[in-house]
Amino acid sequence: MIIRIIGSGLLGxxxxxxxxxMGRTVQLDDASELAAGLAQDLGAGKLAGPDSAEPDLIIxxxxxxxVADIVAEQLARFPHALVTDVASAKAQIYRSLTDKVGAxxxxxxxxxxxxxxxxxxxxxxxxxxxxxxxxxxxxxHPHSGKPVLRLVRExxxxxxxxxxxxxxxxxxxxxxxxxxxxxxxxxxxAARLEEADAGELDLAGQGLRDVxxxxxxxxxxxxxxxAANTGPVRRVLSxxxxxxxxxxAGLGQMQEEGDYRGISRVASxxxxxxxxxxxxPGKHGxxxxxxxxxxxxxxxxxxxxxxxxxxxxxxxxxxxDLTLEHSPSQPVGRAIMSVAxxxxxxxxxxLEKLGWRIAANGEQLV
Amino acid sequence: MIIRIIGSGLLGxxxxxxxxxMGRTVQLDDASELAAGLAQDLGAGKLAGPDSAEPDLIIxxxxxxxVADIVAEQLARFPHALVTDVASAKAQIYRSLTDKVGAxxxxxxxxxxxxxxxxxxxxxxxxxxxxxxxxxxxxxHPHSGKPVLRLVRExxxxxxxxxxxxxxxxxxxxxxxxxxxxxxxxxxxAARLEEADAGELDLAGQGLRDVxxxxxxxxxxxxxxxAANTGPVRRVLSxxxxxxxxxxAGLGQMQEEGDYRGISRVASxxxxxxxxxxxxPGKHGxxxxxxxxxxxxxxxxxxxxxxxxxxxxxxxxxxxDLTLEHSPSQPVGRAIMSVAxxxxxxxxxxLEKLGWRIAANGEQLV
Numbered sequence: 001m002i003i004r005i006i007g008s009g010l011l012g013x014x015x016x017x018x019x020x021x022m023g024r025t026v027q028l029d030d031a032s033e034l035a036a037g038l039a040q041d042l043g044a045g046k047l048a049g050p051d052s053a054e055p056d057l058i059i060x061x062x063x064x065x066x067v068a069d070i071v072a073e074q075l076a077r078f079p080h081a082l083v084t085d086v087a088s089a090k091a092q093i094y095r096s097l098t099d100k101v102g103a104x105x106x107x108x109x110x111x112x113x114x115x116x117x118x119x120x121x122x123x124x125x126x127x128x129x130x131x132x133x134x135x136x137x138x139x140x141h142p143h144s145g146k147p148v149l150r151l152v153r154e155x156x157x158x159x160x161x162x163x164x165x166x167x168x169x170x171x172x173x174x175x176x177x178x179x180x181x182x183x184x185x186x187x188x189x190a191a192r193l194e195e196a197d198a199g200e201l202d203l204a205g206q207g208l209r210d211v212x213x214x215x216x217x218x219x220x221x222x223x224x225x226x227a228a229n230t231g232p233v234r235r236v237l238s239x240x241x242x243x244x245x246x247x248x249a250g251l252g253q254m255q256e257e258g259d260y261r262g263i264s265r266v267a268s269x270x271x272x273x274x275x276x277x278x279x280x281p282g283k284h285g286x287x288x289x290x291x292x293x294x295x296x297x298x299x300x301x302x303x304x305x306x307x308x309x310x311x312x313x314x315x316x317x318x319x320x321d322l323t324l325e326h327s328p329s330q331p332v333g334r335a336i337m338s339v340a341x342x343x344x345x346x347x348x349x350x351l352e353k354l355g356w357r358i359a360a361n362g363e364q365l366v
Numbered sequence: 367m368i369i370r371i372i373g374s375g376l377l378g379x380x381x382x383x384x385x386x387x388m389g390r391t392v393q394l395d396d397a398s399e400l401a402a403g404l405a406q407d408l409g410a411g412k413l414a415g416p417d418s419a420e421p422d423l424i425i426x427x428x429x430x431x432x433v434a435d436i437v438a439e440q441l442a443r444f445p446h447a448l449v450t451d452v453a454s455a456k457a458q459i460y461r462s463l464t465d466k467v468g469a470x471x472x473x474x475x476x477x478x479x480x481x482x483x484x485x486x487x488x489x490x491x492x493x494x495x496x497x498x499x500x501x502x503x504x505x506x507h508p509h510s511g512k513p514v515l516r517l518v519r520e521x522x523x524x525x526x527x528x529x530x531x532x533x534x535x536x537x538x539x540x541x542x543x544x545x546x547x548x549x550x551x552x553x554x555x556a557a558r559l560e561e562a563d564a565g566e567l568d569l570a571g572q573g574l575r576d577v578x579x580x581x582x583x584x585x586x587x588x589x590x591x592x593a594a595n596t597g598p599v600r601r602v603l604s605x606x607x608x609x610x611x612x613x614x615a616g617l618g619q620m621q622e623e624g625d626y627r628g629i630s631r632v633a634s635x636x637x638x639x640x641x642x643x644x645x646x647p648g649k650h651g652x653x654x655x656x657x658x659x660x661x662x663x664x665x666x667x668x669x670x671x672x673x674x675x676x677x678x679x680x681x682x683x684x685x686x687d688l689t690l691e692h693s694p695s696q697p698v699g700r701a702i703m704s705v706a707x708x709x710x711x712x713x714x715x716x717l718e719k720l721g722w723r724i725a726a727n728g729e730q731l732v
Contacts, residue, residue: 115569115571127661129663129723132663134571135568135569137569164565164568164569166565170563170565170566173566174562174563174565174566174569175569177558177559177562177566178559178562178566178567178569178570178571178574179569179571179573179574181555181558182555182573182574182577182578183573184613184632184635184636185551185554185555185577186573186577186639187635187636187638187639187640188551188606188609188610188613188635188639189547189548189551189606189639189642190638190639190640190641190642190643191609191635191638191639191641191642192543192547192602192605192606192609192642193543193544193642193643193645193646194638194641194642194645196540196543196544196642196645197536197540198645199530199532199536199540200536200539200540200543200544201544201645201646201647202501202530202647203481203501203503203530203540203541203544203545204544204646204647205481205500205544205545207545207548207549207552207579207580208544208545208548208646209646210576210577210579210580211548211551211552211576211577211579211580212548212639212642212643212646213573213576213577213643214573214576214577215639215640215642215643216640216643216644217636217640219633219636219637219639219640220633222632222636223629223632223633223636224629226617226629226632227620227626227629227632230617230620230621230628231621233617234614234617234618234621236558237610237613237614237617238614239558240554240555240558240610241607241610241611241614243554243557243558244554244603244606244607244610245607247550247554247603248600248603248604248607251592251596251599251600251603252600254593254596255596255597255600260593262596263589263590263592263593266550266588266589266592266593267585267586267589269550269553269554269557270550270553270583270585270588270589271585272553272556272557272560273552273553273554273555273556273557273578273581273585274553274556274581274582274583274585275556275557275560276555276556276557276558276559276560276562276578276581277556277559277578277579277581277582278582279559279560279562279564279567280559280567280570280574280575280578281567281568281570295493297495297498300684301684302678302679302682302683302684303676303678303679303680304679305675305678305679305685305688306672306674306675306676306677306678306679306680307676307679308672308675309671309672309674309675309676310669310672310673310675310676311672312668312669312671312672313668313669313670313671313672313673314669314672316668317668318666318667318668319671319690321690322671322688322689322690322701323688323689323690324685324687324688324689335688357495
């Protein structure tokens with residue numbers, strides 16, 4: 001099985017690393033020789049040349065706006081190869097392909113979307129384990145043949161990813177809602193901090209950091225991701241825009257008319273937010289689970305967190321989630337540990353016996 | 367020093383616990399005897415009664431809409447006591463007080479805002495360490511006397527908090543921007559998940575979880591927090607609304623007119639978001655620090671994370687931040703560790719020698 005990967009960015013190079021590790025022959029091709037050379041040096045495969053063998057599978061991992069042309073070109077150039085692409089929006093690419101390619105050739109193509117991005121980009125951030133345990137969406141189309149669908153499913157499984165099948169339009173709507181809208185909302189919020197006084201930002205807490213973490217993403221990469229999915233993104237953002245307009249009207253009603261009923265619009269957004277957040281699937285892909293949360297004060301010294309978790313392991317408790325939170329200017333951190341509810345009491349008692357200070361405990365939906 | 371705390375919710379009960387722990391005499395007063403009794407049982411103080419001694423300091427920790435009336439009442443009832451309140455917005459309370467109370471009495475009052483909320487509420491979530499290392503804003507006003515300002519500053523220091531002085535209006539603008547707007551934006555975003563198909567939500571990643579974490583907050587509590595700060599919240603949300611309108615127009619320009627320049631509005635929001643996010647102060651209250659990020663694959667079994675962190679401690683590296691991320695349906699987690707850049711290489715090499723699998727490493731602004 002010879003696999004050619006076109007594009008040596010984060011996804012292309014990560015695919016190359018993972019496939020090489022499992023013994024596949026990987027050919028690397030990139031308009032930038034520098035980028036392909038870097039991916040080769042990292043161990044993602046060998047540069048494709050004029051003498052390279054014909055590939056069995058071609059994976060197009062180039063910027064979204066270039067994908068349809070490259071897929072069409074590869075289908076024509078290698079009449080026996082199967083072709084896929086890993087762009088993060090699928091419907092525009094498919095529509096564009098139907099203009100360029102006949103049904104017979106199209107049967108050798110199916111697009112996929114491994115949901116495995118990160119805030120960093122480029123081959124240097126590549127990671128053979130990038131796809132492990134992540135959803136890997138396969139988008140069949142009316143002309144897609146069984147061989148290509150079977151092969152991309154095998155690819156997903158080989159990568160340790162979770163294959164899911166969705167129509168291209170449904171996929172694009174879904175990523176607009178769960179990925180593209182959150183990214184843009186995080187950026188819009190962070191953009192409003194640009195003109196804040198430094199004194200205002202001294203009051204920032206963990207909540208602001210969480211909500212704006214995505215705002216650190218690569219602006220150029222994300223502009224082209226959004227450009228490839230304008231319709232669905234515009235639709236979900238317009239819905240959010242309507243809700244925001246209504247919320248601001250409620251605030252005006254309270255502020256200008258002293259009408260306390262305006263607050264019901266705030267309460268409504270908050271309550272709907274509670275319900276929406278509760279629908280996000282929990283850890284381990286299962287139904288939402290309630291975990292107990294235990295907060296332990298940890299001195300900010302090497303080894304202290306290790307000591308805490310060794311103690312936790314000795315008590316026999318498995319930690320489901322862990323976050324370390326530093327208080328500003330304080331030499332003490334808070335380790336926020338989520339555990340199964342039945343383990344909360346034994347853990348709290350066990351840790352207290354061993355001299356740990358427990359700051360609080362409670363329950364949290366994750 | 368006798369301190370009376372009016373209101374036995376999260377803040378009142380946490381103050382009672384902290385002050386009792388440091389040997390102060392705390393009297394608890396709440397319109398609900400049940401709530402005050404619960405706080406007493408938790409060790410937050412003794413119920414105030416008709417025979418209680420006169421307090422030296424009264425801390426009003428009731429819902430925002432009740433604060434001004436209660437402060438005025440307490441100033442009149444105890445003519446030698448100093449009075450403060452811990453509501454999360456200050457200007458409306460002060461304006462309301464100037465209608466009820468003369469300048470001489472007002473000199474015994476100054477409002478404060480300990481920035482120490484959490485997603486849970488009520489006495490049961492109380493925590494004597496809630497204020498440790500958190501900003502504690504003191505809002506002087508034209509009539510506030512030195513004794514009350516000195517006493518609330520001592521209170522902040524005693525609690526291990528970081529006292530900051532700001533005018534009430536500046537404070538309210540700041541919390542609108544760094545706390546109230548992020549809360550509402552997170553709720554608005556999560557509200558848009560209510561009508562998503564379950565299949566769409568299967569594609570949710572860590573980014574969506576981060577951005578919607580705040581959306582789990584208590585709807586009733588937050589409605590009254592927002593109601594007490596409508597003007598500043600409405601102003602910052604309107605600015606965000608304008609940016610969102612512009613972004614949607616850019617998407618429309620691309621979608622309907624095929625005008626690729628519309629993407630520049632997306633790029634502009636992303637770039638401004640990068641800049642805004644970079645302004646959020648880093649850990650330890652210092653200037654923003656770059657940390658190296660190391661991702662280690664951790665089997666999902668008791669003790670594994672402890673073993674990882676014990677190994678890390680042995681290598682002599684101090685972890686600045688740690689997040690554990692589970693992949694859906696996979697028995698393996700990713701521990702994302704942030705360390706000082708100079709420690710990244712020794713840590714990576716040390717862990718690999720000890721048999722750990724490092725998924726990727728890079729740099730991140732925190």
